[in-house]
Amino acid sequence: MSAPQVSSQTPSSRLEEILTPSSRIEELSDSEFDYEDMDSVAGESVSEQFPRLNLIASPLKDQLVTETSQVQDEALEAILPFLEGNPNDFELNSFGIPKLQRKKHVAFLNHALGEYPPPFAAMDASRPWIVYWSLQGLTALGEDVSEYRERVAYTFAAGQHPDGGFGGGHGQLPHLAATYAAVLSLVIVGGEEAYESIDRKAMWSYLGGMKQPDGGFTMAPGGEEDIRGAFCALVVMSLLNLPLELPPDAPSRSQGYTTFLDGLGTWVSRCQTYEGGISAAPGNEAHGAYAFCGLGCLCLMGPPKETLNEYLNMPLLLHWLSSRHTFPEGGYNGRTNKLVDGCYSHWIGGCWALVEAAIGKGLWNRSALARYILSAAQFKKGGLVDKPGKRPDAYHTCYNLAGLSAVQHHYFYDGDDKGTDHELRAAYKWKGAQLEEDREGERVWDQGDVVELVHPVFVVPWGQAESCRKYFEAKEGF
Numbered sequence: 001m002s003a004p005q006v007s008s009q010t011p012s013s014r015l016e017e018i019l020t021p022s023s024r025i026e027e028l029s030d031s032e033f034d035y036e037d038m039d040s041v042a043g044e045s046v047s048e049q050f051p052r053l054n055l056i057a058s059p060l061k062d063q064l065v066t067e068t069s070q071v072q073d074e075a076l077e078a079i080l081p082f083l084e085g086n087p088n089d090f091e092l093n094s095f096g097i098p099k100l101q102r103k104k105h106v107a108f109l110n111h112a113l114g115e116y117p118p119p120f121a122a123m124d125a126s127r128p129w130i131v132y133w134s135l136q137g138l139t140a141l142g143e144d145v146s147e148y149r150e151r152v153a154y155t156f157a158a159g160q161h162p163d164g165g166f167g168g169g170h171g172q173l174p175h176l177a178a179t180y181a182a183v184l185s186l187v188i189v190g191g192e193e194a195y196e197s198i199d200r201k202a203m204w205s206y207l208g209g210m211k212q213p214d215g216g217f218t219m220a221p222g223g224e225e226d227i228r229g230a231f232c233a234l235v236v237m238s239l240l241n242l243p244l245e246l247p248p249d250a251p252s253r254s255q256g257y258t259t260f261l262d263g264l265g266t267w268v269s270r271c272q273t274y275e276g277g278i279s280a281a282p283g284n285e286a287h288g289a290y291a292f293c294g295l296g297c298l299c300l301m302g303p304p305k306e307t308l309n310e311y312l313n314m315p316l317l318l319h320w321l322s323s324r325h326t327f328p329e330g331g332y333n334g335r336t337n338k339l340v341d342g343c344y345s346h347w348i349g350g351c352w353a354l355v356e357a358a359i360g361k362g363l364w365n366r367s368a369l370a371r372y373i374l375s376a377a378q379f380k381k382g383g384l385v386d387k388p389g390k391r392p393d394a395y396h397t398c399y400n401l402a403g404l405s406a407v408q409h410h411y412f413y414d415g416d417d418k419g420t421d422h423e424l425r426a427a428y429k430w431k432g433a434q435l436e437e438d439r440e441g442e443r444v445w446d447q448g449d450v451v452e453l454v455h456p457v458f459v460v461p462w463g464q465a466e467s468c469r470k471y472f473e474a475k476e477g478f
């Protein structure tokens with residue numbers, strides 16, 4: 001028997017082959033921006049500029065020049081003018097930092113919920129995500145999104161598969177990523193019509209098919225098994241109050257599993273890498289978004305103090321998370337040696353509330369992250385970006401704002417000893433409050449720059465997850 005054919009092409013070259021130039025649309029975070037263009041703006045070399053940025057200490061820098069170090073220097077050249085000056089001419093707050101451009105971001109996100117030009121047909125499978133990012137971003141900015149309630153329920157009714165779960169749109173196969181985004185969107189708009197549009201029994205059955213013999217979950221039937229699958233499945237199960245028992249026909253029952261949680265903690269544990277972060281699947285590289293999924297998963301399973309300490313090496317995780325801070329930029333990167341990117345304001349910044357609930361402390365610089373978001377990640381015309389020079393999109397707008405909320409608030413886990421915080425009820429025991437006014441040196445924002453509380457596990461507006469869960473707890477059966 002001959003060995004299976006393995007393509008020697010990289011994924012991106014295969015993508016080039018699949019997509020004809022005319023059918024390609026630019027990736028949301030892509031940009032034609034050329035860092036060299038910024039040389040004339042920056043004027044001086046990076047090293048000459050360090051002393052001017054006195055709010056954020058710079059690290060020791062070794063002399064080894066690599067392709068990576070060069071790209072990092074180029075990115076820094078592009079970002080520094082925004083940290084040291086105000087190239088967008090934004091109005092400044094009392095700390096000399098650009099104010100949150102609330103109105104512009106609201107307009108950008110409302111526009112993102114509107115119609116798209118024909119090339120965006122290629123994004124159809126991601127439609128639930130665009131809706132979720134936009135709605136979540138709007139609520140973080142304090143907007144009432146109830147006007148979208150009917151439209152959201154109507155949109156996703158067409159994307160729900162008869163066998164359970166949601167696809168991107170009508171006639172598409174269901175996928176856990178689309179399911180997660182659709183359910184969160186329905187939870188954000190809330191109300192009986194939105195809740196009742198979900199076929200919970202079919203969802204339970206569909207999720208049963210994702211549970212794998214090693215304890216993890218796939219993203220789709222026969223699809224990739226990774227930590228997004230576990231997190232998305234648990235978020236949906238918890239919000240919809242689905243039974244923890246596996247459906248009778250779930251394939252993993254043949255391995256002796258009886259519940260969705262069997263073997264899961266150990267599987268998440270296997271995703272923690274030698275660096276301390278969490279990867280998509282055992283053996284892969286640690287990554288910011290997967291770290292949030294892994295921590296979120298454990299925080300759904302039980303009190304963070306129990307589950308995180310049981311399944312993760314916390315000192316190693318703390319080291320990895322704190323190492324994601326980029327200096328002097330102040331924002332986060334998602335992996336070792338990568339560039340700062342505004343979306344990790346949430347994927348890494350959002351991890352701290354969960355970690356602090358488990359070990360009582362975090363190791364992060366709130367003011368540096370807030371400074372990056374307000375100074376470098378706000379696009380002149382509205383919306384937020386990965387870094388200066390990139391175009392805004394709903395994804396980076398949503399997660400920059402979620403990161404800003406994480407910075408501006410404290411979260412407390414307020415569980416009891418009565419065992420009521422297991423069986424996917426743990427995530428409803430959180431309390432949140434704004435960072436105290438007297439936190440001198442940490443607060444670099446005025447009250448007008450404060451965004452709303454965001455639920456630290458579900459990443460939806462405060463109170464919406466609780467309302468949904470309560471609604472389904474009050475129902476008998478499906």
Ligand SMILES: [Zn+2]
Nearest residue numbers: 341342343386
């Ligand atoms: Zn990003």
